Amino acid sequence: MKCSIPKGTRDFLPAEMARRNYIFDTIREVFKAFAFEPIETPSLENLSTLMGKYGEEGDKLLFKVLNSGDFMDGVDFNQDYRKVAPKICERGLRYDLTVPFARFVVQHRDQISFPFRRYQLQPVWRADRPQKGRYREFYQCDADMIGSTSLLHELELVQMIDAVFQKLDIEVTVKINNRKVLAGIAEHIGAPDKLVDITVAIDKLDKIGLGNVRKELQERGLADDQIAALDPVFNLSGDANAKLEQLSVLFANNEVGTKGVEELKELFGYISQVQPKCHIELDLTLARGLNYYTGAIFEVKAHNVSIGSICGGGRYDNLTGIFGMPDVSGVGISFGADRIYDVLTELDKFPATLGQSAQVLFINFGADTMPYCIRQAAQLRAAGISTLIYPDSAKMKKQMDFANKSHIPYVVFVGESEIADGTVTVKDMAAGTQQTLSMNDLLVMLQK
């Protein structure tokens, strides 16, 4: 029988688990310092909760779970498979953490005090074509604050991004924009209906250059004078504050644009109070999740690696509207654990001591010394020190090979004299030195 797992899924061995937990623990620690509270939602949601929330493409990528029992009973199979699927599957696997969170807020509104901030670290599933860095099962690490429009919340997201990547020792740039500024630009050039076309095109500025952006705008049906009217936006200069001043002038009679600039000014003002270590950039070409976000938008890229965005988020004004609870404004971010893993690997920034399991191995010299070893090992374990007794009285070489292969730093030998004296002989595997100690002294040494 061949052993394999479904395409796009992964087993995690202990060394990978240690690295992944290092990322999750770091993110969780920061979420907690900012007083976010954990929640979990079921892996299985009713398909009616999920369908239609991620666009037509998303509906296709939902994993659907076959109904139990006679799923065929009363179903007409002489129709398109897309019509049959919802008849034989009432449930699907979670596709992201956002829609389940919206459902959660509406369902538990009476048990939550607003403003409510939650974090959620759980896997999601997408029937996407697997490829390098893209999986069918992967974790999302989301933090959201809902029930307030205060821009202090946007500041907190920036602080959290800064704290996470400082702790992980990754240099990053946080790009910030505001959806209202993008709307203001579309209005400014007299093409408010072309907002999506404009943002899709100028989003490519870095990659294809200004000439090609202009060409694309033309192809997307913008008039030459409209495209020319974009020039002042491309020609903004100076730091974020200087750019925002120039935009203020440009947006003199432009309500939505002015609102966007004011929000960005307030946010950048707050940010200046906390002096983040990461690089902060006002990027007017940043467009992410246009149909979804309504205010500030964020995207984080790591320096010195060519890996895409490792964190992103923004303000949405109507998350729970789809479930019949309107006017709940929120703002949130999502850390991409798999990409952060790739960045840390490429930059060789994982701490060297991660994933060490046993700290101490007792060599097994057979039944005579075992009772003594069992008692001493129990003492170490009670003190939280990860301790092994080699299970069989195998040859010394085999036991030492195991210690080496498992990177166990201390090996303990117990013979008649140790038992008589109430001591243990400990070998420091890295230094190659050996000493005989009381259990108290060993405990003190190991707890250092």
Next chain:
Amino acid sequence: MKCSIPKGTRDFLPAEMARRNYIFDTIREVFKAFAFEPIETPSLENLSTLMGKYGEEGDKLLFKVLNSGDFMDGVDFNQDYRKVAPKICERGLRYDLTVPFARFVVQHRDQISFPFRRYQLQPVWRADRPQKGRYREFYQCDADMIGSTSLLHELELVQMIDAVFQKLDIEVTVKINNRKVLAGIAEHIGAPDKLVDITVAIDKLDKIGLGNVRKELQERGLADDQIAALDPVFNLSGDANAKLEQLSVLFANNEVGTKGVEELKELFGYISQVQPKCHIELDLTLARGLNYYTGAIFEVKAHNVSIGSICGGGRYDNLTGIFGMPDVSGVGISFGADRIYDVLTELDKFPATLGQSAQVLFINFGADTMPYCIRQAAQLRAAGISTLIYPDSAKMKKQMDFANKSHIPYVVFVGESEIADGTVTVKDMAAGTQQTLSMNDLLVMLQK
């Protein structure tokens, strides 16, 4: 639109998460002290990996995931739904952690050093009829050691059970038996082929009494003299060692029975070295997982509550055989987190301080004092202290109500004088007292 989740699944709110994490963290801490290493396997497995591993009933309870794309292509729907299901579903949701672990060991045999000990805390899914305490998605907490037949491993399981329930402050009894002793009993009464019938019947001794057990044995086809031959087993007296001595005599010419008794003697000998706090009991009527276990078996029950087994496990000699890797002996246990949750709730043993999120709330008096508040809050957060700034300059009463409702122990007030002096005024919400402190003094107070 009605918000709901599938039957048998659950949302976990922050208070429940805190309690669940208390259980998971306790178990994980003990697993780590015994040098178990974490692994994770995918939620989705190939159905071929899962089918036929849990009996006919288990096959029915597997959640099957519909193939992506045109799942109907080439499938004949004019047959029984049980035949159609595997044609339209190649994958299923994990049903337990044991079969995926066996698959993992075989698949990664070259990356693992044996003896290998892993722990795994992940959800599993079963399409069981939901009822009180039985869910369709629930966590299992498993620890297994494979690649050695040493009974030191059985001892370690007992030590871990003892440590977990001591830390959780739950009084428990660990019942221990050995599958070989059960086989020995069947052989002793001349009915080795009736092993299952005998164990099923005597497993009920506690509930239905000796008379009814005898009746059931009769119904299950045992002869009167065979049933009478069981009497010495029911009449064993004294502590575990005394009972084992009596069994030794009974099993004088009984190889498998003698082996079982020897294993139990060795294990009880080891246990006497570590003097566990929990109650340990040799229970010859304990039968669990008969088709699966081959040596020691364990079951844990909590005192003073009528909740079933909260932990169980045993020795299996051929876990990976189903995947073509024979002769790998292992031993493991599984903690039932949901039942442990119920026990802690019923005994009121959850620590009172669990689930407190924010430790400090800065009252929002508007834009003038905000920059100062932002800077001071950043200091607390950098020190890992969970800190909130109320996002809006709402009425004082509303902000204080929020603090009370959220059980935040300290509320900070900042006005002109605090800013001038570089201090904060802190109200201890429980004591009702208020004092003005430097940030350093506040930090010291909060880190106590």
